[in-house]
Amino acid sequence: MGLNLLLVEGEGGMEWEKVRAYFRKKGFAVYQTASVKEAYRVLRNEPIHIVLADFRLSGINGISFLAKIKKTVRPQVEVIFLSGRVPLSAAIEAMKAGAYDFHEFPLNHRLLMAVVEKAREKQSLFVEKVELERKVRERFNFGNIVGRSKPMQHVIEIVGSVAPKNVNILLAGETGTGKEMIANAIHYNSPRSSKPFIKVNCAAFNEGVLESELFGHEKGSFTGAISKRLGRFELANGGTIFLDEIGDVPPQTQIKLLRVLQEKEFERVGGNETIKVDVRVIAATNQDLKKLIDSGKFREDLYYRLNVVRLELPPLRERKEDIALLVSYFINKLNEEKDYRIKGITKETMQLLLAYRWPGNVRELENALESAMALAEKDVIEARYLPAFLSLAQPQNGDHYHIPIDLPLREIEREVIKHTLDRAGGNKSLASKLLGIGLRTLQRKAKEFQ
Ligand SMILES: Nc1ncnc2c1ncn2[C@@H]1O[C@H](COP(=O)(O)OP(=O)(O)OP(=O)(O)O)[C@@H](O)[C@H]1O
Numbered sequence: 001m002g003l004n005l006l007l008v009e010g011e012g013g014m015e016w017e018k019v020r021a022y023f024r025k026k027g028f029a030v031y032q033t034a035s036v037k038e039a040y041r042v043l044r045n046e047p048i049h050i051v052l053a054d055f056r057l058s059g060i061n062g063i064s065f066l067a068k069i070k071k072t073v074r075p076q077v078e079v080i081f082l083s084g085r086v087p088l089s090a091a092i093e094a095m096k097a098g099a100y101d102f103h104e105f106p107l108n109h110r111l112l113m114a115v116v117e118k119a120r121e122k123q124s125l126f127v128e129k130v131e132l133e134r135k136v137r138e139r140f141n142f143g144n145i146v147g148r149s150k151p152m153q154h155v156i157e158i159v160g161s162v163a164p165k166n167v168n169i170l171l172a173g174e175t176g177t178g179k180e181m182i183a184n185a186i187h188y189n190s191p192r193s194s195k196p197f198i199k200v201n202c203a204a205f206n207e208g209v210l211e212s213e214l215f216g217h218e219k220g221s222f223t224g225a226i227s228k229r230l231g232r233f234e235l236a237n238g239g240t241i242f243l244d245e246i247g248d249v250p251p252q253t254q255i256k257l258l259r260v261l262q263e264k265e266f267e268r269v270g271g272n273e274t275i276k277v278d279v280r281v282i283a284a285t286n287q288d289l290k291k292l293i294d295s296g297k298f299r300e301d302l303y304y305r306l307n308v309v310r311l312e313l314p315p316l317r318e319r320k321e322d323i324a325l326l327v328s329y330f331i332n333k334l335n336e337e338k339d340y341r342i343k344g345i346t347k348e349t350m351q352l353l354l355a356y357r358w359p360g361n362v363r364e365l366e367n368a369l370e371s372a373m374a375l376a377e378k379d380v381i382e383a384r385y386l387p388a389f390l391s392l393a394q395p396q397n398g399d400h401y402h403i404p405i406d407l408p409l410r411e412i413e414r415e416v417i418k419h420t421l422d423r424a425g426g427n428k429s430l431a432s433k434l435l436g437i438g439l440r441t442l443q444r445k446a447k448e449f450q
């Protein structure tokens with residue numbers, strides 16, 4: 001485990017020199033300064049894990065130094081004070097303020113080493129949240145779309161380039177993959193952003209009601225139409241309409257939709273005045289529209305009108321690299337919304353999150369974290385707070401496969417390793433645990449089998 005130390009030296013003289021030499025000899029990366037300002041700078045710019053600081057620094061007392069690091073500079077870093085004699089009360093105060101430990105000169109180097117390693121161990125339980133946050137802000141963000149995986153970077157790129165253009169877009173993807181979020185991002189990054197963004201869930205209404213939702217109706221056009229009503233297309237004029245679950249639009253309504261898309265005009269239900277609108281259409285579906293076309297349930301001409309640009313949102317299980325980033329994003333978001341103070345998750349929790357298949361995709365991940373954060377008693381999410389179904393003991397779809405009795409053992413081994421690696425999201429150390437073999441053995445076999 002690589003370990004980067006920062007020494008913030010005080011008046012200990014020889015003692016500090018000896019500590020420096022000792023840790024360098026042990027192969028640690030040792031940064032060194034005697035200035036508090038310089039210490040903050042190093043902490044902001046270098047991947048420091050542990051700080052060894054003199055309790056009596058010039059210009060600032062140890063407690064204030066510690067408080068500043070924990071509050072604003074690098075909350076994750078652990079601080080160990082090394083000092084000449086100080087009153088016991090000061091040492092106690094330092095520990096209360098969050099110091100990891102307090103050692104007096106002359107130092108016992110072996111003991112100090114053990115303490116440093118322990119502090120690092122505790123720390124590595126946390127996903128390095130600060131680091132992740134920085135990445136979210138800097139590179140991977142378009143609107144609120146989080147994702148660093150190749151497929152998501154591709155999505156973000158396309159969203160960026162089509163948003164300002166006045167083209168219709170079809171969003172395809174499983175439930176919870178972010179279709180509505182992307183539709184929002186497109187609208188709010190387009191020249192129409194100050195105009196309405198109107199959403200219609202086409203699966204939520206029966207045929208008659210859907211038509212009057214979309215196109216409005218005149219007074220008395222049907223029983224119950226006691227007054228004239230504007231439809232969503234009229235309300236969206238100048239802006240964007242988001243037609244969610246487009247695959248559920250019944251055939252009659254599809255004809256009317258096609259006309260709005262082609263001619264930009266329609267009549268209200270029960271009316272004969274032709275109404276002109278300028279509306280950008282973003283449609284979404286988690287069904288296979290091509291199949292619906294083949295079975296005669298969806299009009300091909302409408303499909304081509306909607307599908308000027310098609311964006312396919314990949315399921316979460318195909319981009320596990322995004323999980324850590326999303327976890328960090330949701331922890332921050334929920335901390336803010338609910339006034340929680342969760343700092344991170346344990347390694348074990350992360351491994352469970354990586355191994356799970358996420359049929360409900362990002363929404364399911366967000367929900368799992370939300371419930372775990374509500375249950376967590378400390379500032380770390382431990383695995384036991386995750387929903388029970390996430391635990392590895394639970395068999396999931398795809399965990400069973402058929403093995404013909406005449407299959408050579410070598411082939412069986414290869415299949416099992418391949419599936420387990422998939423299940424573990426490519427995490428070899430987790431996969432080796434699941435298989436009950438050593439990491440090295442797994443690495444060797446994986447290489448052998450390609
Ligand atoms: N890449 C992402 N970054 C940040 N948040 C995301 C991302 N993808 C999805 N989410 C969040 O996950 C939740 C579900 O997303 P959304 O409602 O857009 O999914 P959907 O594809 O419309 O699902 P459904 O088909 O069930 O309607 C939302 O809270 C959304 O903000």
Ligand SMILES: [Mg+2]
Nearest residue numbers: 179180244284
């Ligand atoms: Mg949706």
